Amino acid sequence: MDVGDRVVHYAPEQPSSLPELTARLFPAYQVDGGRVYLAGCQWEDRLFVRLRGQQNGRAEELWTDDHGQPLLPELVQQLGLGEARPVTVPPPYAPGMFQRAIEQARERAAGVFAPGGETSVEEIAAVWCKFVEGKLRFTIGSAWVDLPFSGWARTVEPPPFICPRTGRATFHLAATDDGQILDASAVGVCEVTGRRLPADELVRCSWTGKQAAKELMDFCSLSGKPVLRSELRPCSVCQEKVSPAALQEGVCSACRGLQTVSKADPRMARLLAEYPLLDRWRRWQLAETETVYILTASGLWKKLLVVVDKETLELRHLATGNRLQSHWQPVEPGQYAFVLRE
Ligand SMILES: [Zn+2]
Numbered sequence: 001m002d003v004g005d006r007v008v009h010y011a012p013e014q015p016s017s018l019p020e021l022t023a024r025l026f027p028a029y030q031v032d033g034g035r036v037y038l039a040g041c042q043w044e045d046r047l048f049v050r051l052r053g054q055q056n057g058r059a060e061e062l063w064t065d066d067h068g069q070p071l072l073p074e075l076v077q078q079l080g081l082g083e084a085r086p087v088t089v090p091p092p093y094a095p096g097m098f099q100r101a102i103e104q105a106r107e108r109a110a111g112v113f114a115p116g117g118e119t120s121v122e123e124i125a126a127v128w129c130k131f132v133e134g135k136l137r138f139t140i141g142s143a144w145v146d147l148p149f150s151g152w153a154r155t156v157e158p159p160p161f162i163c164p165r166t167g168r169a170t171f172h173l174a175a176t177d178d179g180q181i182l183d184a185s186a187v188g189v190c191e192v193t194g195r196r197l198p199a200d201e202l203v204r205c206s207w208t209g210k211q212a213a214k215e216l217m218d219f220c221s222l223s224g225k226p227v228l229r230s231e232l233r234p235c236s237v238c239q240e241k242v243s244p245a246a247l248q249e250g251v252c253s254a255c256r257g258l259q260t261v262s263k264a265d266p267r268m269a270r271l272l273a274e275y276p277l278l279d280r281w282r283r284w285q286l287a288e289t290e291t292v293y294i295l296t297a298s299g300l301w302k303k304l305l306v307v308v309d310k311e312t313l314e315l316r317h318l319a320t321g322n323r324l325q326s327h328w329q330p331v332e333p334g335q336y337a338f339v340l341r342e
Helices: 018-028 073-078 095-113 266-274 276-280 333-341
Strands: 007-011 034-055 058-064 121-140 143-152 172-175 181-183 187-189 196-198 202-204 211-213 217-219 226-228 282-288 292-298 302-309 315-322
Touching (some): 058 095, 095 121, 121 172, 143 181, 266 276, 266 292, 266 302, 315 333
Parallel strands (some): 007 121
Antiparallel strands (some): 034 058, 034 121, 172 181, 217 226, 282 292, 302 315
16 A cells, blocks of 8 residues: 555645745844845755554654654754644655655654554654755845855744854944945944945044044054054154144154263164264264154264164164254255265
C-alpha cells in the first residue's frame, strides 16, 4: 500500500505570501533617504512527520524531519507544529522523497513505540513548513547593498546590517555622498562643504569648532591641534602656520615667549652640532612648539632668527634684522649658507 494514502497533510500558522513576509522584515529598518526592497525570495515547503501510536496502552507521539531524525521539542513548539491544521491541497512534492521520509519516520517509531516488537502506528501526519531564503536590497540614491536572510517563514527575523566600515550591527542605514552605505551613526556631515562622509574622516577644528573633512585640516604648529587649513595664519616672526587663537598682533605665543638659553642647553647643543657657524652668534633666546625650535641671536649690529624642525633639524625659516629695529628680513633658502657664514 502507498503510505501516502494514509497520510493526512497539515500546515502550521505561517506567513505564506510576500506581503506577509515583508511585513515581518521591512519595519525593522530605517533607511535615511532611501528604502528597502525584496531583491529575491525563494519559498520551500519542508516536510516534518508526526507519528502517533500506542505503547503499553499509552499514547505516544514522535516527530521527525524528512530524514527520520527526531525533532527537538523546542523546534516543534517554535514552528507551531502541534497546532498545525489539516490542509486540503498539500504543496507539490516528489513522491519518492515523500515515501522515503515516511518510511524513515516509521523505522524510527519502531524503536520508540514498541522496542523489539510490533509497532502500532495509528496516525501519520505530514506537516509542511515554509522555509524562506532571499535578499533584502537597500537603495539610497544610486547606491545599493544586499543583505541575505533565511529562516522558517514563521520565525524568520530581520537580520542586522553589518556596517562595512565599523563592523557594527545596525538596523539604521545611511549613505555617504560617494555612495557607501553604512551604519547611520558612522556617517557625518562636513560643516564646510556639506558633504556626507564616513564619520571617521571628519575632524573637529580646534579654532572654529567645525567638524570637517580631514583633507581640509592641518595642524597648528604651536599646539599640534587640528585647525581648518583656511584658518591657519603665518606668524609674522617665525612664519609658522598657527591657529588664530595663538596670535597677538600677528605674533605667535612662542615668538612672544622666547627665553634666554645657554649653549649648554641640550637643544642648543644639538643645533650647534648641526650648524657650527651659529656659534659666532651671541645672546641666544629659544622657544619651542610642537614641531619647531624658534631661536633668535644677536651679533654686534645684526640679529638672527632661526626656525628649525625639532625632529630633522632642517631649517624651516631664516631671517635677519637690525638690532635696533623690530622687524625681520626673511632670507631666501638659497642664501641660508651665506647668511650663516657671516
Ligand atoms: Zn611665531
